[in-house]
Amino acid sequence: SYTEVKSPVDGVASMIPYRVGALVSSTISEPLVSVSDDQEVYAYFSMSENQILDLLQQYGSLQKAMSQMPDVELTLSNGKAYVQQGKIDAISGTVDESTGAISLRASFSNPDGLLRNGGSGTVLIPTVRKNCIVIPQTATYELQNRVFVYKVVEGKAKSAPVEIFKLNNGTEYIVESGLNSGDVIIAEGAGLVREGTIIESQTTQE
Numbered sequence: 001s002y003t004e005v006k007s008p009v010d011g012v013a014s015m016i017p018y019r020v021g022a023l024v025s026s027t028i029s030e031p032l033v034s035v036s037d038d039q040e041v042y043a044y045f046s047m048s049e050n051q052i053l054d055l056l057q058q059y060g061s062l063q064k065a066m067s068q069m070p071d072v073e074l075t076l077s078n079g080k081a082y083v084q085q086g087k088i089d090a091i092s093g094t095v096d097e098s099t100g101a102i103s104l105r106a107s108f109s110n111p112d113g114l115l116r117n118g119g120s121g122t123v124l125i126p127t128v129r130k131n132c133i134v135i136p137q138t139a140t141y142e143l144q145n146r147v148f149v150y151k152v153v154e155g156k157a158k159s160a161p162v163e164i165f166k167l168n169n170g171t172e173y174i175v176e177s178g179l180n181s182g183d184v185i186i187a188e189g190a191g192l193v194r195e196g197t198i199i200e201s202q203t204t205q206e
Contacts, residue, residue: 011037012113036117041110043074043086045123046101052091062091072106073124076114082121084109127167133175140164140173141191147173150193152184157197 007013014034018024024032059065071085086108095102106123108115140147140162147164150157162178179185184201186193 005032007035009035009037011035011039012116038110038113038115038117041108041115041117043106043108043121043123044103045106046096046099046103049095049100049102052102062093066091070126070128073126074106074108075122075124077120082108082114084111086123088125129165129174132165133179133181134172135175135179135185136172136187137168137170138188139185139190148190149179150186150190150197151179152186152199152201155199155201157186157193157195157199159195 012035014036016033017030018032055065055069056062059068066088069088071087073085074082076082086106088104088106090105092103135149139149142148146161148159148161151160152158160178162173163176165174165176168174186199
């Protein structure tokens with residue numbers, strides 16, 4: 001019974017730092033071996049205080065945010081997406097004074113053992129907006145920290161300021177105000193257009 005050490009959990013073992021014949025006991029400074037139960041893996045990450053405040057205003061409380069938020073995704077360190085989606089199950093109630101960030105934890109199922117203890121990745125939190133107007137970023141231009149588009153009004157380009165949602169996917173903007181359904185805008189090269197430019201509309205058929 002003194003020659004076998006059994007792990008209390010099933011998992012993945014680390015490298016054993018001791019050679020055969022080394023003296024080990026319960027008081028050694030370095031563990032004989034570490035075993036990670038990797039059936040479910042926790043991903044720890046942080047969000048800014050402003051982002052957490054947005055969640056509180058959207059859902060009403062941290063508890064409601066955790067229960068109602070959509071599943072999150074994980075991008076592995078090699079840039080590829082992890083096939084399993086995760087769920088945020090813990091949000092810290094305090095702000096780190098040194099960084100201004102709040103810690104969160106998401107749990108991911110790990111049936112294939114692809115995730116390892118100590119690994120790194122990027123957690124992606126989806127934001128869902130319904131019944132909104134989406135325009136390409138190429139349809140906008142900035143002037144004095146404001147975002148503008150060119151509407152086509154009576155065959156001429158007319159600049160119009162718009163308010164955009166703070167988050168975007170890198171290619172499109174969600175317009176919160178300044179455009180109505182049915183408005184015609186110049187979708188590309190807005191920065192090259194001038195006020196009053198005559199616009200010839202063409203209809204294409206597929």
